[in-house]
Amino acid sequence: MAFSPLSSLATRLIHGLDPEHAHEAAIEALALGMGPTAPRDVPALSTRCMGLRFPNPIGMAAGFDKNARIPMALARMGFGHVECGTVTPRPQEGNPKPRLFRLTEDRAIINRMGFNGDGIDAFVARLTRFRQLQAGRSAAIRQVPIGANLGINKIGARPLEDYPYLVSRVAGLADYITINLSSPNTPGLRDLQSAQTLGDILAAVRAHNPGHPPLAVKLAPDLDPAALPDIVAAAIEGGVAGLIVSNTTISRPYSLSDAQASESGGLSGRPLAQLALMMLRRIVPLVDRRVAVISCGGIESGFDVFERLRAGADMIQVYTALIYHGPGLAAQMNKELLAELYRAGHESIADLKHDAA
Ligand SMILES: Cc1cc2nc3c(=O)[nH]c(=O)nc-3n(C[C@H](O)[C@H](O)[C@H](O)COP(=O)(O)O)c2cc1C
Structure with missing residues (x-):
């Protein structure tokens, strides 16, 4: 790993701040170019998913870079993809503070941010600038x-107008688009996951946006298992290329020991791992390889990634582990994943997927 000011002193200083200021400080530091540079990509970790090529299967989950300020820095840190947002049509402040809690003992976070963000105009302006930079300095990025x-x-x-509108705004800028119906902090949002409503939203998106980039739908881990077959069918019939499984949970596992465990909001990190893995194991046979499945929730190591890939995920995403492990996380996880692959006798991700087929 190349030297990075953020990987040492700054990370410790940032952790001394309250969680939301720490997040803002980290974004500023990364925007200033203080993040680490991951080693070169290893061809064995390259993978195809949703019709796109990814240099590795470990992505930055949504919510860290809500306003598309630092996709370049996150890419440089070694993530195989970066999901910016959630972005909403209009700017909004989100819920009153405090709304972000580090459950350090449980290696978890509870958040009730409530889609705070600058809105779609600012998001589009930043992604446009990023694409211009990328086009001008493609070798360096x-x-x-x-x-x-x-x-x-x-x-x-x-929703039936907002999602098609937002898709039309980002269609020329994003490589793929996620319809988020699963954050627990926007009243009524998760009700949109019913098979009927999901089908209506996807039909409206497609009617207004022929030729859109691949679409993914992000689901909640708290969905009734009995409802999953219809939801998956509606998503696939609605033309999605992938399902992201999953968002944060409103449940509170008994194992939680941190004093802040009773805060309301979505729980992420280590205590979500079992639920996310269970949800993945339910979704994979329903999908039956017709679209991609991207696993998210409680992933902390290369071994965890390997476990999710072996359970049928095509890729994975992380958020909370980045807060606890720091900016070297993606590079470290990629290294561990490669070691796990070799240990299990696989030459590459493609080889692992072939074996699992
Ligand atoms: C502080 C915070 C904010 C988040 N904001 C969003 C968001 O805006 N949109 C979204 O789809 N998911 C959001 N998430 C959920 C993550 O993308 C991810 O699905 C979840 O945290 C589970 O992964 P993890 O256990 O690796 O953190 C947020 C998570 C956290 C911790």
């Missing part, structure tokens, strides 16, 4: 797919 994760405002939302 690590090329990874960039996703745009879309949501609705708390007030005045009209």
Whole structure:
């Protein structure tokens, strides 16, 4: 790993701040170019998913770079893709603070941010600038797919119009687009996951946006297992290229020991791992390889990634582990994943997938 000011002193200083200021400080530091530069990509980790090529299967999950400020820095840190957002049609402040809690003992986070963000105009302006930079200095910028994760405002939302509108705004800028129906902090959002409503939203998106980039739908880990077959069928019939499984949970496993465990909001990190893996194991046979499955929730190491890939995921995403492990996380996980692959007798991700087929 190349020297990075953020990987040492700054990381410790940032952890001394309250969680939301720490997040803002990290974004500023990364925007200033203080993040690490990961080693070269290893061809054995390259993978295809949703019709795109990814240099490795470990992505930055939505919510860290809500306003598309630092896709370049996150790509440089070694992530195989970066999902920016969630972005909403209009800017909004989100929920009152405090709304972000580090459950250090449990290696977890509870958040009830509520889609705070600058809105789609600022998001589009930043992604446009990023694409211009990328086009001008393509050799100097690590090329990874960039996703745009879309949501609705708390007030005045009209999902059947908002999602098609947001897709039309990012269609020329994002490599793939995620329809987020699963964050627990926007009232009514998760109700949009019903098979009927999901089908209606996807039909509206496609009617307004022929030729859109690949679409993914991000699901909640708290969905009733009995409802999953219809939801998966509606997503596939609606033309999605992938399912992201999953968002944060509103459940609270008994294992939690941190005093802040009773805060309301979505729980992420280590205590979500079992639920996310269970959800993955339910979704994989329903999908039956017709579209991609991207696993998210509680992944902390290369071994965890290997486990999710072996359970049928095509790729994975992380958020909370980055907060606890720091900016060297993606490079470290890629190294561990490669070691796991070799240990299990596989030459590459493609080889592992072939064996699992
Ligand atoms: C502080 C915070 C904010 C988040 N914001 C979003 C968001 O805006 N949109 C979204 O789809 N997911 C959001 N998530 C959920 C993550 O993308 C991810 O699905 C979840 O945290 C589980 O992964 P993890 O256990 O690796 O963190 C957020 C998570 C955290 C911790």
